[in-house]
Amino acid sequence: MSQVYLNGAFMAPEAAQVSPMDRGFLFADGIYEVIPAYNGVLFRLDEHLERLERSLREVAMDNPHDRQQWQALCEELIERNGGGNISVYLQITRGAALKRDHAFPEPPVTPTVFMMTSPVAVPAADSPDSASGSKAITLDDIRWARCDIKSVSLLPNSLLRQQAVAAGAIEAILLRDGFVTEGSASNVFIVDDGTIVTPPRSHAILGGITRDLVVELCRDHGLALEEREITEAQLKQADEIWITSSTREVVPIIQLNDHPVGSGAPGPLWKTLARHYVQFKRRLCGLE
Ligand code: PDD
Numbered sequence: 001m002s003q004v005y006l007n008g009a010f011m012a013p014e015a016a017q018v019s020p021m022d023r024g025f026l027f028a029d030g031i032y033e034v035i036p037a038y039n040g041v042l043f044r045l046d047e048h049l050e051r052l053e054r055s056l057r058e059v060a061m062d063n064p065h066d067r068q069q070w071q072a073l074c075e076e077l078i079e080r081n082g083g084g085n086i087s088v089y090l091q092i093t094r095g096a097a098l099k100r101d102h103a104f105p106e107p108p109v110t111p112t113v114f115m116m117t118s119p120v121a122v123p124a125a126d127s128p129d130s131a132s133g134s135k136a137i138t139l140d141d142i143r144w145a146r147c148d149i150k151s152v153s154l155l156p157n158s159l160l161r162q163q164a165v166a167a168g169a170i171e172a173i174l175l176r177d178g179f180v181t182e183g184s185a186s187n188v189f190i191v192d193d194g195t196i197v198t199p200p201r202s203h204a205i206l207g208g209i210t211r212d213l214v215v216e217l218c219r220d221h222g223l224a225l226e227e228r229e230i231t232e233a234q235l236k237q238a239d240e241i242w243i244t245s246s247t248r249e250v251v252p253i254i255q256l257n258d259h260p261v262g263s264g265a266p267g268p269l270w271k272t273l274a275r276h277y278v279q280f281k282r283r284l285c286g287l288e
Pocket of ligand 1: 157187206246
């Protein structure tokens with residue numbers, strides 16, 4: 001039976017209870033991380049914990065645990081849930097105050113810490129030659145101006161993703177003022193005339209851990225890559241489009257709205273990158 005972690009204890013999900021006065025419930029006043037593990041080994045844990053620290057700092061919350069404690073909690077939760085290929089979701093909210101007030105509770109209250117796991121589906125990048133690719137649609141980016149914070153305030157992302165699903169797509173690629181920002185829960189790459197392009201880090205996008213790894217792999221393997229703005233026209237004329245996230249890794253998008261992307265099949269640069277990604281993952285997680 002699966003187990004979750006809440007405020008110091010491991011328990012069955014049905015036993016986990018949070019107060020309705022929790023600021024996560026009332027104000028979406030919290031931040032989160034999603035960390036994949038393969039073969040039970042946490043993937044890029046330091047990078048995820050560094051981003052967690054940054055998110056907490058940006059919303060003026062103390063970190064309830066140091067890195068060693070986070071690692072121990074993640075590892076114990078993974079083990080209690082059977083190990084293998086699994087992702088850890090962890091969330092910290094500002095905690096439950098006695099009254100509802102937009103301003104932070106004074107004196108501060110104890111933060112709420114919740115963690116759970118989910119199985120990781122077999123990613124497309126694991127089998128580059130048989131991957132079929134997926135559809136995405138474009139939508140206006142209706143989110144706030146601090147998308148670099150991994151906040152649990154995901155209503156706009158949820159509304160956008162639902163529109164994508166209703167259109168038979170796996171993701172909504174978002175446009176702000178005529179430029180690509182990111183996906184509703186992923187970062188975006190295109191191939192433009194042989195160059196791999198992704199928008200630069202800014203307040204408009206989440207600094208994706210998978211994005212950063214793809215950038216690193218491109219550089220390590222001599223693939224031409226630029227971090228620069230992508231216009232709507234460049235997106236629509238791209239030879240390849242990829243989306244990246246910790247739970248999906250690197251997914252080729254073969255249809256954008258009603259049009260094929262490039263040849264309408266996963267492109268050659270995606271296949272090359274996918275091979276490097278899988279090799280990196282296998283080496284790091286002892287899967288070879
Ligand atoms: N989301 N951008 C947004 C808005 C995201 O929500 C995510 C990931 C990413 C990719 O980041 P990373 O490579 O670090 O996973 C980019 C997670 C998986 C989620 O909300 O479940």
